[in-house]
Amino acid sequence: MAAIRGKGTRPELLVRKFLFSRGFRYRLNHPRLPGHPDIVLRKYRTAIFVNGCFWHGHEGCRYFRLPQTHVEFWERKITRNQERDRRVQQELARMGWHCITVWECQLKPPVLEQTLESLAYTLHCIYLQDRQVRPYPPAEEDTLQAAEP
Numbered sequence: 167m168a169a170i171r172g173k174g175t176r177p178e179l180l181v182r183k184f185l186f187s188r189g190f191r192y193r194l195n196h197p198r199l200p201g202h203p204d205i206v207l208r209k210y211r212t213a214i215f216v217n218g219c220f221w222h223g224h225e226g227c228r229y230f231r232l233p234q235t236h237v238e239f240w241e242r243k244i245t246r247n248q249e250r251d252r253r254v255q256q257e258l259a260r261m262g263w264h265c266i267t268v269w270e271c272q273l274k275p276p277v278l279e280q281t282l283e284s285l286a287y288t289l290h291c292i293y294l295q296d297r298q299v300r301p302y303p304p305a306e307e308d309t310l311q312a313a314e315p
Contacts (some may be wrong), residue, residue, distance in 0.1 A: 178266070184282045185285075201250070227271050228271070
């Protein structure tokens with residue numbers, strides 16, 4: 167398992183190149199955020215995790231299949247990964263960050279364009295929602311002060 171890369175994987179590079187080509191600027195593996203997200207867009211307060219279907223136990227995916235040997239080890243390992251992912255996303259949400267998970271199977275050629283376009287659309291919606299003009303609450307009459315004539 168030492169040869170398995172955690173950074174700079176092919177799916178991650180696909181997402182990074184797309185985001186950069188669309189004008190999104192980001193940081194990689196931000197050390198101050200829990201879980202060290204793969205891509206961090208500070209302007210959008212969004213953390214993007216690009217997960218491998220096998221390593222993170224993508225339910226219902228054809229790329230996630232437990233090995234036939236050492237089944238107990240792999241079940242424990244993948245369950246721990248899923249629990250860690252859940253805990254990290256909850257921590258980020260408490261800090262006010264948006265979390266987006268992109269799965270490896272969503273970056274395969276048949277659905278690649280749709281996935282990346284929906285990612286860009288989601289980021290634009292997050293940006294607009296966070297910067298929406300909110301009216302001031304109406305003032306109560308008791309607190310109004312008028313100048314005397």
